[in-house]
Amino acid sequence: MANSRSGDSLLSRLVTILDAFDSHRSSMTISALSRRVGIPLATTHRLVVQLLDERLLERDADGGVRLGIRLWELASRGSRTTDLREIALPFMEDVHAVVQQHTTLSLLDSENVLYIERLTTRGSAVNITQIAGRLPIHACSSGLVLLAYSPPEFQDDVLGRELVRYTEHTVTEPAALRRLLAGIRQLGHASVPGIIVPNTTGIAVPVFERGDRVIAALNVIVPFGEEDLRATVPALKTAAHGISRALGSDRPRGGTSRMPRAV
Amino acid sequence: MANSRSGDSLLSRLVTILDAFDSHRSSMTISALSRRVGIPLATTHRLVVQLLDERLLERDADGGVRLGIRLWELASRGSRTTDLREIALPFMEDVHAVVQQHTTLSLLDSENVLYIERLTTRGSAVNITQIAGRLPIHACSSGLVLLAYSPPEFQDDVLGRELVRYTEHTVTEPAALRRLLAGIRQLGHASVPGIIVPNTTGIAVPVFERGDRVIAALNVIVPFGEEDLRATVPALKTAAHGISRALGSDRPRGGTSRMPRAV
Numbered sequence: 001m002a003n004s005r006s007g008d009s010l011l012s013r014l015v016t017i018l019d020a021f022d023s024h025r026s027s028m029t030i031s032a033l034s035r036r037v038g039i040p041l042a043t044t045h046r047l048v049v050q051l052l053d054e055r056l057l058e059r060d061a062d063g064g065v066r067l068g069i070r071l072w073e074l075a076s077r078g079s080r081t082t083d084l085r086e087i088a089l090p091f092m093e094d095v096h097a098v099v100q101q102h103t104t105l106s107l108l109d110s111e112n113v114l115y116i117e118r119l120t121t122r123g124s125a126v127n128i129t130q131i132a133g134r135l136p137i138h139a140c141s142s143g144l145v146l147l148a149y150s151p152p153e154f155q156d157d158v159l160g161r162e163l164v165r166y167t168e169h170t171v172t173e174p175a176a177l178r179r180l181l182a183g184i185r186q187l188g189h190a191s192v193p194g195i196i197v198p199n200t201t202g203i204a205v206p207v208f209e210r211g212d213r214v215i216a217a218l219n220v221i222v223p224f225g226e227e228d229l230r231a232t233v234p235a236l237k238t239a240a241h242g243i244s245r246a247l248g249s250d251r252p253r254g255g256t257s258r259m260p261r262a263v
Numbered sequence: 264m265a266n267s268r269s270g271d272s273l274l275s276r277l278v279t280i281l282d283a284f285d286s287h288r289s290s291m292t293i294s295a296l297s298r299r300v301g302i303p304l305a306t307t308h309r310l311v312v313q314l315l316d317e318r319l320l321e322r323d324a325d326g327g328v329r330l331g332i333r334l335w336e337l338a339s340r341g342s343r344t345t346d347l348r349e350i351a352l353p354f355m356e357d358v359h360a361v362v363q364q365h366t367t368l369s370l371l372d373s374e375n376v377l378y379i380e381r382l383t384t385r386g387s388a389v390n391i392t393q394i395a396g397r398l399p400i401h402a403c404s405s406g407l408v409l410l411a412y413s414p415p416e417f418q419d420d421v422l423g424r425e426l427v428r429y430t431e432h433t434v435t436e437p438a439a440l441r442r443l444l445a446g447i448r449q450l451g452h453a454s455v456p457g458i459i460v461p462n463t464t465g466i467a468v469p470v471f472e473r474g475d476r477v478i479a480a481l482n483v484i485v486p487f488g489e490e491d492l493r494a495t496v497p498a499l500k501t502a503a504h505g506i507s508r509a510l511g512s513d514r515p516r517g518g519t520s521r522m523p524r525a526v
Contacts, residue, residue, distance in 0.1 A: 021341030069372045075338030076395035078284030132339035
């Protein structure tokens with residue numbers, strides 16, 4: 001495959017371009033994009049033209065480029081992420097209605113917590129999660145739940161690393177973290193105040209797939225001091241059971257008809 | 264850029280591979296994939312290896328490959344589709360709670376209706392919409408709404424084509440279609456029984472962006488004979504107004520903190 005002088009493959013450079021966009025930078029000029037990804041302007045321009053040709057990027061009204069709807073379509077249509085979030089959404093709404101706090105669904109990907117859905121509550125705690133955003137595994141309640149139910153080798157691997165201390169409450173010392181994980185497995189939930197953002201508490205439970213494998217974490221984010229664990233944990237566990245059940249049964253594909261192929 | 268003998272660019276062949284996956288074929292062996300996309304096995308294998316390297320594809324437990332979570336992340340993080348559906352979701356839930364029928368949100372892309380969110384209702388009408396699935400513009404209520412509020416040149420273009428007649432109720436004759444579109448603009452909603460699936464009625468309203476541009480269609484799908492337009496249309500229009508208002512104001516990004524960059 002055509003490699004650049006730096007040895008990166010064409011695909012890896014195309015991915016670097018796509019990866020430069022996020023909710024804070026959803027549109028950029030080609031020169032801003034070139035600076036951001038550290039690829040020379042002429043090369044960036046050539047890569048952008050290819051991505052525009054395939055509609056993975058689109059031009060916007062301000063002369064910049066942004067991610068194309070076509071990219072979202074390609075990524076979503078056959079994705080298990082789309083399936084999981086569609087199955088989980090009604091149960092998340094139940095939690096959201098009862099607990100009335102930010103509610104998120106996340107999974108483990110490349111040793112980070114990747115958020116695949118969130119329902120927000122205005123005027124509640126600061127919520128730094130974003131759909132398709134990531135948080136470090138040791139610094140959020142969902143991550144700790146996902147870690148607590150991971151295979152021992154994976155836990156050893158994470159605990160063997162230098163972990164970032166985001167606040168005074170972030171647990172980074174291996175022995176203390178092991179005790180925290182053991183406690184989470186014993187209780188079946190994590191409740192951790194201020195380990196990444198002060199004054200907010202994350203409460204999370206595991207979502208099991210058929211068998212005992214944990215596939216996701218269901219979480220609420222509440223202002224510090226407003227945790228009502230006796231109410232919140234049963235609500236979360238009930239919804240997590242519902243998601244597991246729905247995952248195990250026939251997927252709610254919503255009808256027997258096949259959709260006509262793209263027209 | 265390295266082109267294949269057929270003249271397709273490498274990126275276009277990679278997109279062809281990704282495009283082969285959908286909810287009915289979310290996992291395939293490389294040979295099944297090769298047959299499906301019509302690319303020789305050795306070439307398919309080489310393309311798949313590249314996609315696996317970048318985690319745009321993943322191996323699954325059964326020896327096949329499937330879309331990678333990384334692809335979903337790239338496509339979702341900076342996408343206006345993600346923003347729009349997150350803003351619209353609470354309003355869709357309101358409609359869903361009141362009308363208790365399948366509720367969808369869609370937009371126009373490449374002259375098709377692309378569904379970006381749906382909330383399903385068990386035991387209701389057949390629902391052939393899928394998240395990231397497409398339907399033809401002239402054969403669903405959402406498409407007719409999006410067409411009715413499109414620029415005249417675009418309408419002329421669509422009406423000038425050979426349109427597929429899916430059922431006896433699909434309107435394909437240009438003059439009749441023009442009358443249908445005029446009626447939709449006059450009433451502010453579309454209500455069309457059985458134009459793509461018998462025994463179901465689609466009811467849709469436009470969602471306006473700042474100014475007068477229609478950005479999306481909000482729709483419910485009900486069993487034929489159970490349309491209660493006097494109740495449904497006001498519910499849809501109220502929710503569509505809510506979405507427009509939310510789009511015009513500051514995006515509900517859910518907090519002031521920046522998320523730490525990928526760790």
